[in-house]
Amino acid sequence: MANQDQADYWNRRSISWDEEATKAEPVIGPFGQMAMEALRLRVGERVLDIGCGTGVTTRMLADALHPSGHAHGVDISSAMIDIARERVFHGGASFEVADAQVAAVEGAPFDAAFSRFGVMFFSDPEAAFANIRRSLLPGGRLGFACWQDLSLNDWIGLPATAVYGLLPEGTAPAPVAGEPGPFSMADAEGIYEMLQGAGYSLVRVEPIEHSVELPVELVDAVVEFGCGSGLVRDALRDASPDVVERAVGAIREAIEDCVVEIEPEPAAEGEEPGPPARVLRLSAAAHIVTARA
Numbered sequence: 637m638a639n640q641d642q643a644d645y646w647n648r649r650s651i652s653w654d655e656e657a658t659k660a661e662p663v664i665g666p667f668g669q670m671a672m673e674a675l676r677l678r679v680g681e682r683v684l685d686i687g688c689g690t691g692v693t694t695r696m697l698a699d700a701l702h703p704s705g706h707a708h709g710v711d712i713s714s715a716m717i718d719i720a721r722e723r724v725f726h727g728g729a730s731f732e733v734a735d736a737q738v739a740a741v742e743g744a745p746f747d748a749a750f751s752r753f754g755v756m757f758f759s760d761p762e763a764a765f766a767n768i769r770r771s772l773l774p775g776g777r778l779g780f781a782c783w784q785d786l787s788l789n790d791w792i793g794l795p796a797t798a799v800y801g802l803l804p805e806g807t808a809p810a811p812v813a814g815e816p817g818p819f820s821m822a823d824a825e826g827i828y829e830m831l832q833g834a835g836y837s838l839v840r841v842e843p844i845e846h847s848v849e850l851p852v853e854l855v856d857a858v859v860e861f862g863c864g865s866g867l868v869r870d871a872l873r874d875a876s877p878d879v880v881e882r883a884v885g886a887i888r889e890a891i892e893d894c895v896v897e898i899e900p901e902p903a904a905e906g907e908e909p910g911p912p913a914r915v916l917r918l919s920a921a922a923h924i925v926t927a928r929a
């Protein structure tokens with residue numbers, strides 16, 4: 637398998653990813669929705685879901701294509717696919733364990749290929765996207781969401797960066813541009829070049845940035861989320877209990893720094909305006925990418 641290290645990693649992380657994704661749905665969900673809308677799916681079409689994880693988006697695709705269409709989810713991790721198969725009972729959905737970089741996917745060719753944050757982990761992205769193009773009909777649509785830079789994604793970047801600062805110099809497993817990982821496709825120019833090199837036309841990369849505003853009462857939950865996130869778990873894998881304890885404090889401090897005051901709603905006539913509200917504001921930024929095979 638071309639990406640055995642990724643298969644091992646995601647097999648280890650299937651349960652924690654599933655929990656993380658459920659908690660992060662308010663952040664990742666809208667980006668996935670945008671990528672799906674960009675594909676302009678039609679009932680009856682057949683669509684490939686790349687790096688489908690536990691099948692959340694495959695089910696959404698199957699619902700959109702119902703009753704005559706079909707969604708086929710592929711993932712390199714058998715543990716992810718086991719969860720997807722247990723959970724998604726849908727006549728219009730199927731799943732396959734496959735490395736999207738090299739596999740001849742069952743049921744190809746498809747009308748479209750979709751991914752929500754499942755395409756940043758290939759050891760050779762251009763070869764992988766060329767392979768995905770071969771599983772599409774001529775002119776078939778590609779649409780996916782991938783993260784912009786870590787620094788534009790407070791919700792996951794602040795906890796990770798806070799922890800990296802506690803580790804001995806040169807040991808933090810910070811994402812490296814171009815290396816497989818959640819931020820490997822942060823550079824829009826690189827995406828154009830890579831997809832054109834893989835044989836796609838009409839490549840479009842739309843950078844979307846938005847901030848998520850949460851009630852200040854959720855600070856504890858966000859700190860807990862940050863502590864359990866993949867980047868932080870990876871960084872603290874071999875850390876001493878002392879560093880782990882300091883990491884929780886550093887994450888809390890970084891998150892609390894994002895609490896801001898916002899103007900209250902305008903008061904109704906004759907009423908006093910309320911005090912400014914306090915919210916937790918965290919940035920989130922992804923690219924919505926579309927292209928034609």
Ligand SMILES: C[S@@+](CC[C@H](N)C(=O)[O-])C[C@H]1O[C@@H](n2cnc3c(N)ncnc32)[C@H](O)[C@@H]1O
Pocket residue numbers: 639642646657686687688689690691692693710711712713716734735736737751752753754755757758
């Ligand atoms: C961040 S998760 C996203 C999961 C899912 N798309 C979602 O939004 O819930 C990334 C997924 O990509 C999968 N993946 C990584 N490399 C892959 C490859 N070469 N082929 C297929 N899937 C891969 C991982 O196993 C993991 O399930």
